[in-house]
Amino acid sequence: MNVSWDHHHGRPGSPIHRLGAAPKLGFALLLIVATVLMPIEHRAWFAGVAGVLLLTVLLSRLPLLFLARRLLMLSPFVLGVVLVNAWQPAGRANWLALAVKSGLCLLTVILVSNTTPFSQILRVLKSIRVPSLLITTIALMHRYLFVLLDESERMRRARASRTFTQRRPFHWHTLGTVVGQLFIRASERAERIYDAMCARGWK
Amino acid sequence: MDVTRNGTRVGGIHQVAFMHIPDGFIDGKTAAVSAALSAAGVGLALRQVRRELPARKAPLLGLSAAFLFAAQMVNFPVAGGTSGHLVGGTLVAALLGPSAAVVVVTTVLIVQCFLFQDGGVTALGANIFNMAILNSVVGYAVYRAVCHWLTGIRGRVTAIAFAAWCATVVSAISCAGQLAWSGTIPWAAAFPAMAAVHLFIGVGEGLISGLVFLAVYRARPDLIVETQAGGGPKRFGELVRQGLLATLGVAVFVAPFACSWPDGLDSVAGKFGIKHTLAAPLWPAPAPDYQVPGMHWAVGATAVAGAIGSLVVFALALLMGRWLVPKSTES
Numbered sequence: 001m002n003v004s005w006d007h008h009h010g011r012p013g014s015p016i017h018r019l020g021a022a023p024k025l026g027f028a029l030l031l032i033v034a035t036v037l038m039p040i041e042h043r044a045w046f047a048g049v050a051g052v053l054l055l056t057v058l059l060s061r062l063p064l065l066f067l068a069r070r071l072l073m074l075s076p077f078v079l080g081v082v083l084v085n086a087w088q089p090a091g092r093a094n095w096l097a098l099a100v101k102s103g104l105c106l107l108t109v110i111l112v113s114n115t116t117p118f119s120q121i122l123r124v125l126k127s128i129r130v131p132s133l134l135i136t137t138i139a140l141m142h143r144y145l146f147v148l149l150d151e152s153e154r155m156r157r158a159r160a161s162r163t164f165t166q167r168r169p170f171h172w173h174t175l176g177t178v179v180g181q182l183f184i185r186a187s188e189r190a191e192r193i194y195d196a197m198c199a200r201g202w203k
Numbered sequence: 204m205d206v207t208r209n210g211t212r213v214g215g216i217h218q219v220a221f222m223h224i225p226d227g228f229i230d231g232k233t234a235a236v237s238a239a240l241s242a243a244g245v246g247l248a249l250r251q252v253r254r255e256l257p258a259r260k261a262p263l264l265g266l267s268a269a270f271l272f273a274a275q276m277v278n279f280p281v282a283g284g285t286s287g288h289l290v291g292g293t294l295v296a297a298l299l300g301p302s303a304a305v306v307v308v309t310t311v312l313i314v315q316c317f318l319f320q321d322g323g324v325t326a327l328g329a330n331i332f333n334m335a336i337l338n339s340v341v342g343y344a345v346y347r348a349v350c351h352w353l354t355g356i357r358g359r360v361t362a363i364a365f366a367a368w369c370a371t372v373v374s375a376i377s378c379a380g381q382l383a384w385s386g387t388i389p390w391a392a393a394f395p396a397m398a399a400v401h402l403f404i405g406v407g408e409g410l411i412s413g414l415v416f417l418a419v420y421r422a423r424p425d426l427i428v429e430t431q432a433g434g435g436p437k438r439f440g441e442l443v444r445q446g447l448l449a450t451l452g453v454a455v456f457v458a459p460f461a462c463s464w465p466d467g468l469d470s471v472a473g474k475f476g477i478k479h480t481l482a483a484p485l486w487p488a489p490a491p492d493y494q495v496p497g498m499h500w501a502v503g504a505t506a507v508a509g510a511i512g513s514l515v516v517f518a519l520a521l522l523m524g525r526w527l528v529p530k531s532t533e534s
Contacts, residue, residue: 029324036325037231070320080396081228081388098387101227102323109226109320121317131249133264137310140265141272145314148266148273156277172279173527176414179274179289183298183415184423186270190263197262 014115016060021120022127028112032105040097046104053107060115070110071103118142144189152182222290222378223315224330226323230385233456237381238328240452241309244336244445248305251441256303264303268310271295275311279411287407292334292374293342293367294412297359298419300428301343302441308335329381332452333374340445342370347438353524356420361524363416364409368516371408372509373453375401380456390460395501402512409520417527 016024031049038045057067082095113121119139126135155178163174229237252264271291278286296304309331315321322330349362379397383390419426 032226032324036227036229036234081382098227102225105226105323105325106320109317109324113317113320118318131246133249133253133261134245134306134310136261137264137268137306138313140262141268141310141314142318144266144269145272148269149276152273152277172410173414175277175279176411177418179277179411180415180418180422182274183267183270183419184426186266187263187423187426190266191259193262193266194259 014059014061016056016111016115019115021116022124024112024116025121025124028108032108035101035104035108040100046100049104053104053111056111057107060111062111062114067107067110071107140193144186147189148182148186151185152178155181222330222334222374223312223322224326224378224381226325228323228385228387229326229329229381230387233381233385234325234328236455237332237452240448240455241328241331241336244448245305245309245331247444247448248302248309248336251302252306255300263299264306265310267295267299267303267307268314271307271311272314274415279407281407287404287411289411289415290334290338290371290408291412292338293346293363293370293408294415296339296343297346297363297366297412297416298427300438300441301339301445303428304339304343305335305445308339329378333378333381336445337377337449337452338370338374340442340449341373342366343438344442344446345369347442355528356417357524357528359420360413360417360527361520364413364520364523365517366409367412368405368409368520369513371405372398372401372512375404377453377456380453380460383460384456391502394460395505398505398509402509406516406519409516410523413520413523413527 031052035046035049040046057064081098122135122139122142125138126132159174159178256264271289274289274291276288278288280286292304292308295307299307312322312327312330312335316324316327316330343366345366346362349365350359353359353361375397376394379388379390379393382388382397383393387393388396
């Protein structure tokens, strides 16, 4: 998440990028579900999935360093579960199975999301009859996500240039006000967006 | 996207997401049950929102989701270089109403899953159930209940702080239940670990939610659904439907393990060489629970700590309300 905001990595011309979004998403979902459900004894399956994913990585020409960094960003959740499992007497095998499964699934999602434009994913969701209100909400969130992150960064900078280092309770108070202000600005922006939508003939 | 934009944000982007379950941590049955529950809950919420949201507020949901995502990036320094951040289900529920909150948090989770790989695809249903449905519904129910007998803005700040804490802890317990039911971690380890961590995380969540709510209330009270002219909509039916769903989920994920709590005694009996004849829970706990006897006491101790904690946190929330809202500005 902290690598880049640009999620269209690699060469858009690669065969993986050119693949249709629907088959790509369907195949990825199948792969993930099967991998999660597969008992860990079936080593061949996991090796096979790893092979397919490696092939995809090569074909997609995504930067390898970028992929490695994304994979290695272990969430504290994974770490916690691994720690608890290591403490358990019978946890060893379980731990390895978890790491393999979640690693393969993670790589699959990283590959799909970096080779498929978000608008195409939304189109697939629409075609499988996901409620339109949910799709509109997702689309708007994706559109304004980066705008609001910028806004938040501007507010942070403005605050930093105006306030001295504060003692902690006051610092939290200020940050709370900043986040509250962000909500107010988001709501006001929503109203302007509605006006703009109406001006363009939205019903 | 230019380089400086990437550069300025690198530090703050990856957030501690204790509750985003990755792929592989949830087995088939848990994933299927939680996905079905989540689909029902989100469907109900969408219907409710479509019915009550005026057309000119339609973009507000998407913008609130973007806001929530951006707000989660704001770091609140705690101590020794660590920091906490908002999770926000309860806050959004108090600002926009519970159904809108379910839709908004669900959207955030979907985008986090597909775009930032935070939380797994097969675990999406479980994550939506814990963080969108359970968090919003429990948070909103507690918020309204406390508001009922603590009036004024001081009461509201107290209510939301306490509600956010309760919702965080309940979501964490449900998450622990799902992990245990999947056989990933035994309940006797998952419950104390998740609950104990979130007893503390919840305090931060409550404090931030209270501060943000107060800031919005002071600047633009008209934006908060409940404070709009007309006294706010009646949300009882909505809360009952979602509440039933949430209860059903908790009954499936947590109750089977909760019922086996008295096994703490059993494991002691086992230690003294008496072969334990345990009353099997509704579903057999799949992992070898009985190899670490001390952990059963951890479960009991965590439950007691939670009960005491809720009293302490409520007192803290009351103090916070008093401290933040001076008597003169109380309305």
